[in-house]
Amino acid sequence: MVKTAGRVIMYVFLIVALILYLFPIYLIVINSFKPFKDMFESCLAFPKSLYLDNYITAFSSSGFIRRLFNNIVLTFMTVAGVLLVTSMAGYKLSRVKSKLSKFLYLLYTVPFLIPFYTYMIPLVQLITKMKLMNTLSGVALISISSSSFAFFMFHGFVKTIPVELDESARIDGCGEFRIYTRIIVPLLKPIMSSVAVLYAIWTWNDFLLPFLILNNPEKQTVTIAVYQMFGKFGSDWDVITATLVLASLPMVILYIVLQKYVISGIVAGAMKG
Amino acid sequence: MANFALTGLFNKFYGVVIRKGDLLMNLSYRKKLKDLSSLLLFIAPFTVLYIIFLLFPLVQGAFYSFTDWNGISSNVRFIGLANYIEAFTNDKRFINSLIVTGKYTVATVLISNVVGLGLALFIENSVKIKSMLRTLFFVPYIFSLVVVGFSWKFIYTKIATNIYQLTNIGFFNLDFLGSHKIALISVIFMSVWHGMGYYMLIYIAGIQSIDQYILEAATIDGASGWKKFRYIKFPLLMPSVTICVFTCLAGSLKVFESIFVLTSGGPGYATETIAVNIYNEAFGSANLYGYGTAKAVVLALIIMVVSFIQLSYFKSKEVEA
Structure with missing residues (x-):
């Protein structure tokens, strides 16, 4: 009896905590559906009618669709690159035990500890010299180069795949690259999905790096649009809240659909680290 | 031969x-x-x-970082450790940013992990709605820091004032971003809100990996709930604590985007962390790239030393089941 009562109290407590925790999101969303004057009558009130003008303004504001498209392209390029490059490196470094592989393993931990601004200016110079300024591929290449988290995930996961699989394929005359594509990649699929979803979220949300590399409005991303919108619309919180919702919506949908990969990815990352 | x-x-x-x-x-x-x-x-x-x-x-x-380079001119002069000496002896604003970063980091790491672990323990017990809670508490983490910064700017300034007008509760009339005393707390609150779900997830996974037989044995031996946590669950959760504190520590010491958007380091320099200081002083207005980079190197060294100490101390506390 006491135990059930305790249980009920705990459930109530958790649900109240959850509602409070998500309340800020609720506030942003409901206010984005209100005309400006209604907003400050009461921020807490539910919209009187379905008012979509804020979204229309935000969406039709110069180049929002363009930036949405850029973000999608950038996210795809980065995720594809990260998956290919780090799974190859993670696989081999996990298989070969030598001083060199130990050294490289240590070397790849550096991005966890070094803040981006330590090398951000020389990096911009380098990108300028390589004529990659204002290109999405430039941003993608930089993101891929520091994708150590993905490397460690693959490195850890390959350990759970028996070496005998590689060896028997080798005896059957299978080349190294075919072993990777035909045997390792199919087995890495679950962890690849997790890495892909996590990097999609991180790339989509990244701000400082695209902000530095992409000056041309034609090439910029949604996060930059959100940042600049504040200067453009001043304190027009009606349009701003709508933009905040629009910029986040794709990742919210992605998370809802693929949440099991997000969760298992974070858990695997923590356990292998 | x-x-x-x-x-x-x-x-x-x-x-x-x-x-x-x-x-x-x-x-x-x-x-x-x-x-x-x-x-x-x-x-x-x-x-x-x-x-x-x-x-x-x-x-x-x-x-x-050993030069006086301004980022544009081709004239780069080697000045040895001058930038580093300047930062630690003459630059009060930098020293202030070290203190702000320290306060921010200690508070964020402590609160995120204590709340994250506490919530994980509760959620793990709530069998029926476990996966729903786990999914929803994680939601803030998927928003970009720029979005989070602007959202909280809206909440701290507009919504809080509005709630005060409606309810007259004094708390909502506080100057969340404008007061020297409160601004840093507001920033920390936002950061914890954004990142806590991530740590909660890792703790939930840690709790799930604990062997149920050990806990059952403890129950049979008459251990109370608190004792089971203190002497069994917590020691076995140490690997999760190590990794959560490590991630949170490095992230907090580097913090930039959310504060940059929410307060830009203000009011005055009350929320100016090292990263925001470097951006404002070296890359924002004055072009002191050599000097800014020296400060960034100092930050990198701080992160490495702190992480190393944290990892080796926490690892020594881990036990085998």
Whole structure:
């Protein structure tokens, strides 16, 4: 009896905590559906009618669709690159035990500890010299180069795949690259999905790096649009809240659909680290 | 004869044992060479990108920290440790940012982990709605820090004032972003809100990996709820604590975007962390790239030392089940 009562109290407590925790999101969303004057009558009130003008303004504001498209392209390029490059490196470094592989393993931990601004200016110079300024591929290449988290995930996961699989394929005359594509990649699929979803979220949300590399409005991303919108619309919180919702919506949908990969990815990352 | 001696030397160097009179390369050596070449082939794409876009600019950045370079002129003068000495002796604003970062980091790491672990323990017990709670508490983490910064700016300024007008509750009339005393707390609150779900997830996974038999044995021995947590669950959760504190520590010391958007370091310099200080002073207005980079190197060293101490101390506390 006491135990059930305790249980009920705990459930109530958790649900109240959850509602409070998500309340800020609720506030942003409901206010984005209100005309400006209604907003400050009461921020807490539910919209009187379905008012979509804020979204229309935000969406039709110069180049929002363009930036949405850029973000999608950038996210795809980065995720594809990260998956290919780090799974190859993670696989081999996990298989070969030598001083060199130990050294490289240590070397790849550096991005966890070094803040981006330590090398951000020389990096911009380098990108300028390589004529990659204002290109999405430039941003993608930089993101891929520091994708150590993905490397460690693959490195850890390959350990759970028996070496005998590689060896028997080798005896059957299978080349190294075919072993990777035909045997390792199919087995890495679950962890690849997790890495892909996590990097999609991180790339989509990244701000400082695209902000530095992409000056041309034609090439910029949604996060930059959100940042600049504040200067453009001043304190027009009606349009701003709508933009905040629009910029986040794709990742919210992605998370809802693929949440099991997000969760298992974070858990695997923590356990292998 | 000379040829033979040379091969012998060669093989000795590579640690290959060769049978007397056997001039052919021996099989294990060939295998080693093949392994090495396939290793290089597989790591090449990642490693080449890593060297070009990370290591190379990093070394260059470290070099600039010893110069007075302004980022534009070709005139780069080597000035030794002058930038570092300047930062620690003359730059009160930088020292202030060290203190702000310290306060921010301690508070964020403590609150995120205590709340994250507490919530994980509760959620793990709520069998029926466990997966729903786990999914929803994580939601803030998927928003970009820029979005989070602006959202909280809206909440702290507009919504709070509005709630005060409606309810007259004094708390909502506080100047959340404008007061020197409160601004840092507001920033910390936002950061905890954004990141806590991530740590909660890792703690939930940690709790799930604890063997149920150990807890049952403790229950039979008459251990109370608190004792079970203090002497069984918590020690077994140490690996999760280590990784959560490590991630949170490095992230908090580097914090930039959310504060940059929410307060830009203000009011005054009340929320100016090291990263925001570097941006405002070196890359924002005055072009003191050499000096800014020196401060960034200091921050990198702080992160490395703190992480190293944290990891080795926490690892020593981990136990085997």
